[in-house]
Amino acid sequence: MHELAICQALIQQLETISRAHQQATIAVVHLQMGPLSGVVPALLADAFPIASAGTSAQDALLKITEGPLRVRCSTCGAETDARINKLICGACGDWHTTLISGDELLLERVELDVDDS
Structure with a gap:
């Protein structure tokens, strides 16, 4: 399941953003995903809580929209x-x-x- 690895990379970006804003808590993450991205949205959504546990994004809402x-x-x-x-x-x-x-x-x-x- 490469979606977990993608979430881990996403969490690294979110942690960088959090540090840049004085350790702000991540509330909502908006992703746009194309149908040919090679990522299954449901699997990404399932992996996000696992990857974000113990981080500034642990309680964040993940919103995924499909791009054209x-x-x-x-x-x-x-x-x-x-x-x-x-x-x-x-x-x-x-x-x-x-x-x-x-x-x-x-x-x-x-x-x-x-x-x-």
Whole structure:
């Protein structure tokens, strides 16, 4: 399950953010995940509490949104949505396309609880 390793790397980033903000507690973590990222969202969500135990993110809420799968056509230049097993141009139907989004796993935003004392 490589999702645990991904969560461990994510926790390292979150700990760096927490230290940069005077040991703030991580409240909410927003991730954007493309359908071709190679990560199963449910497994990532299951691994997050294990990886975050004992860290500034141990009580954080993990919010995962799925990003779009989009291609750019080499023939007509259109940028269109695509399907996982059908990366063809939605405008002209050509298969000469380049993936422009859908394989990413992005740390989009982190919400912090800052102790004002």
